[in-house]
Amino acid sequence: MKRICCALLLCLPLTALAYPTEVEKSLNGMEIDVQTQDIGDTMGAVLLQNYGxxxxxxxxxxxxxxxxxxxxxxxxxxxxxxxxTASFGRSIIKLRVKVTCNPA
Structure with a gap:
């Protein structure tokens, strides 16, 4: 029982660092994969992969x-x-990202 409690307590700080991210995609038929990344409490990032x-x-x-x-x-x-990536002046509580892609 003590091991289970210790394991739960060790996982607690990992969940406190994450913040919710909303992504709105307007890909216009492009074969793009969008993945959000949590870099820190004041930075947000989006990884874009072109499969087209x-x-x-x-x-x-x-x-x-x-x-x-x-x-x-x-x-x-x-x-x-x-x-x-984008860096903000204060801690991120909820990050909203709008991604728009068009043929180059």
Whole structure:
């Protein structure tokens, strides 16, 4: 019983670091996979993977509460991966990301 309690207590700090992330995708028929990443309490990231046969221009808008949205843009070559990150001035409580992709 003590081992179970210790294991639960050790897992507690790992769950306290995560924050919820909402992703809105507008991929316009492009073969893009969007994965969110939790880097820290003031940074958010999105990993974009292009599975298509053509280059794709993507834009990600990161919004954390009342702070100004941060826009990151990238052109992702066919078969490649790009990581878009945004840093905020305060801790993230809930991160909203809007990803828009079009043919390059």
């Amino acid at each position: 046969k053509q280059d794709v221009a993507c834009s990600a808008t990161f919004q954390n509460g009342p702070e100004n949205p941060k826009v990151r843009k990238a052109v992702i070559p066919a078969g490649k991966t790009k990581n878009l």
